[in-house]
Amino acid sequence: MRGDSDPEILRIGTAEREEACRLLSDHLSAGRLQPLEYEDRVTTALAAHTRADIRPLFADLPAPRPVFLVPPLQPWPDLPPAPPVIEPAPSERSYVVAGLLQIVLPFGSGRFYTGHTELAVAQLLVTLFTLGVGAVWPLIDGIMLLINGGTDAQGRPLRE
Structure with a gap:
């Protein structure tokens, strides 16, 4: 005899x-049950043997219900496969040229070349207003471009 074929038995x-008695008490305190009706339901709950004996006690009541009466969650349907990740096309600009421009002409010229004009203008102004000492920033930026590569203004990776 298998008892797992019908969960109600x-x-x-x-x-x-x-748990059923405690939840019936919550419904009584919320005003959903009258005291006599509450007593009848608690008496029935205490004499219950199966889930089927408890279920009618909560049929006309909103949540909360005993956990064992809540239907199990249904599995998610099979989801469609994720769309393929489209890599951006590489830029027509070269990270070697950008890095060398940053090192040879250290005032943001490599960043002008890649299209990052705001960064290039910032590097130019720092270099001018610090009387050349600020050229360290574009110099380090050029070295980083040569080591790690970079992206153009549209976010595409720079080619070799």
């Missing part, structure tokens, strides 16, 4: 009966 224990 599964026997319940003391913990389930006490």
